[in-house]
Amino acid sequence: MERKININRYKCACCGACIAVCNFNANEIINTFLEIKDKNCTLCFSCIKACPFRAIELEE
Amino acid sequence: MTDYDIIIVGAGPAGSTVARSAAENGLNVLLLEKRQEIGVPVRCAEGVGKEKFNEIFKDIDKKWISAEVDGAKVYSPDKKTEIVLSGDKAGNEAGYVLNRKIFDKDLVKLATLAGSDLMVKTTATGLKKNKDQGTIELTMQNSDEIFTAETKILIGADGIESKIGNWAGMNTTLNLNELESCVQYQMTNIDFDERFCHFYLSYETIPGGYLWIFPKGKNVANIGLGVLSSLSKKSPKEYLDNFVNNNFPDGKIIEINAGGVPVGYPLKSAVNDNVMLVGDAARHVDPITGGGILNAMIGGLFATNIAIESINKKDYSVKTLKKYDELWKNDFGKTLHRNKKVQEKLLTTDDKTLNSIFHSMENYNITEANTKKLLYEIIKRNPKLLWDLKGLFI
Structure with missing residues (x-):
């Protein structure tokens, strides 16, 4: 299976920190929910390190 | 004919300040907010300096303010020494801890009363330059409805997660060493000195940031911390839980907030053709204190002035809008730059x-x-x- 990042909805507070560090326009808060755009994601993991709740997880 | 003189994306303090002052000056204004409710979720410790805040608002509504403080106490890592910043009550370091839920919504109300249009639960989804008119066409979505509007000036007040800057060809993406990753609990049932905002420093337990306790009323406070994403070894939540468990074991959490705070050098420019960025979108945040509310509103007023000038001249080019850069750089921009240098040393x-x-x-x-x-x-x-x-x- 391909590696991709997932949002753990139980942890995410929809704060937008992950979006501020994304160079690839691969995430967005739609209304109040975070969405990841897999096709733009380069798996650089910046968002994982930026997240206050470590809500972004790598799925292998 | 264009639909609007100014469209503002984001209805936080920066955006609603622009909307209000532009509408008061007779401009045709639209304010957009992607969320269904203004002011929530809060992503902020809510502290502002009293003196500047009083300068901006002639009529402060008491409901905007949760608590007033005489000053700040800053603690050494070993907690053996504290530095107290206070002086008299009118002094520089006295402050308010706001109620952002009420404050943000009231600023938007004031903007609409001044004549600004407002759309909530409406997301900006893209922009296109209209070369013939020298204007911008903004695409928006509300529910299933996708529509466009033409504007002379577009204000990006879309916060830490700003898209407008990047869409308009400015690189506003932060590196991990330019982002404070923050978690905050609003807690009740805690005992602390409510006359002060409290700041704790420690490279070991709060790497690259600080921990704060801001009073929100009797036995209530915002307790939070920010750590630099490039330095933190654990999640900000783990660092905060550790502090709270040790210091306020009987405290009850009544609200959880999170947020990112930009702490890089100020942008070289916060404008491009037709576009100006304000507030967190422009990274107008103090790299030491993380404070951004006042800069957002002061910058918003600067942006409005330049927008009016460019609309009168019918020239929305980067050359005219550059004056906005001059205004914020000569005002709070100097402090941002100086404090970034100090912050680098602290790191x-x-x-x-x-x-x-x-x-x-x-x-x-x-x-x-x-x-x-x-x-x-x-x-x-x-x-x-x-x-x-x-x-x-x-």
């Missing part, structure tokens, strides 16, 4: 050194202290450590 200072710096300040008379004076005094008393920063304070 390389270990706890042992920090403790000795605090210790050196023990008999400092602080009645008239403000942050700038304090930093200057710290440098004077620790010349070997901090001499390279001296030039910043002359």
Whole structure:
């Protein structure tokens, strides 16, 4: 299976920190929910390190 | 004919300040908010300096303010020394802790009363330059409805997660060493000195940031911390839980907030053709304190002035809008730049050194202290450590 990042909805507070560090326009808060755009994601993991709740997880 | 003189994306303090002042000046204004409710979720510790806040608002509504403080206490990593910034009540360091839920919504109400249009639960989804008219066409979505509007000026007030800057060809993406990753609990049932905002520093337990306790009323406070994403080894939540469990074991959490705070150097420019960025979107945040509300509103007023000028001249080019850069750079931009230099130095200072710096300040008379004076005094008393920063304070 391909590696991709997932949002753990139980942890995410929809704060937008992950979006501020994304160079690839691969995430967005739609209304109040975070969405990841897999096709733009380069798996650089910046968002994982930026997240206050470590809500972004790598799925292998 | 264009649909609007100004469209503003984001209805936080920066956006609603622009909307209100532009509408008061007779412009045709639309304010957009992607969320269904203004002001939530809160992503903020809610502290502002009293003096500047009073300058901006002639009529402060009491409902905007949760608590008033006389000053700040800053603690050394070993907690053996504290620096108190206070002075008289009208002084520089006295402050308000706001109720952002009420404050943000009221600012938007004031903008609409001044004549601004408003759309909530409406997301900006893209922009296109209209070359013939020299204007911008903004695409928006509300529910299933996708529609466009043409505007002379577009204001990006879309916060930490700003898209407008990047869409308009400005690179506003932050590196991990330019982002404070923050978690905050609003807690009740806690005992602390409610006359002050409290700041704790420690490279070990709060790497690259600080922990705060801001009073929100009797036995209630915002307790949170920010750590630099490039330095933190654990999640910010783990660092905060550790502090809270040790210091306020009986406290009850009534609200959880999170957020990112930009702490890089200020942008070289916050404008492009037709577009100006304000507030967190423009990264107008103090790299030491993380404070951004006042800059957002002051910058918003600057942006409005330049928008009016460019609309009168019918020239929305980057050349005209550049004046906005001059205004914010000559105002709070200088402090942002200076404090970034100091913050960089702090990032390389270990706890042992920090403790000795605090210790050196023990008999400092602080009645008239403000942050700038304090930093200057710290440098004077620790010349070997901090001499390279001296030039910043002359």
